[in-house]
Amino acid sequence: MPPTLPFGRKRKVPAPVTPDPEIEAVVSAAEASWAQDKRQVTKPRTRENSKQAAVIQMLQRPDGTTIQQIMESTGWQAHTVRGTFAESPFYPPKKRAPEGAR
Numbered sequence: 001m002p003p004t005l006p007f008g009r010k011r012k013v014p015a016p017v018t019p020d021p022e023i024e025a026v027v028s029a030a031e032a033s034w035a036q037d038k039r040q041v042t043k044p045r046t047r048e049n050s051k052q053a054a055v056i057q058m059l060q061r062p063d064g065t066t067i068q069q070i071m072e073s074t075g076w077q078a079h080t081v082r083g084t085f086a087e088s089p090f091y092p093p094k095k096r097a098p099e100g101a102r
Contacts, residue, residue: 051076055084 047053051074058065058073070081 052084055081 054073055065055070058070067078067081070076071078074081076084
């Protein structure tokens, strides 16, 4: 029985890649500048005029706010407003039923 051959045609082995000194220098310079940019300390972004900031201000009012008021203020749908509160420190935690109760 003749030996089985792999499927497809034989492919040529590519020539080894020799590094180009000019390209290596450019890449090294770019990487050094990126590292320097990362080291620069930047002031954290603040968004006083964002929708989230407006919602927080509404929640901090003495009389609070309603989902409807937040929807009108931000243009969000109700499920988006509720999702915003999912992990918010301003929203009361969920009350869970005791073990075994439904």
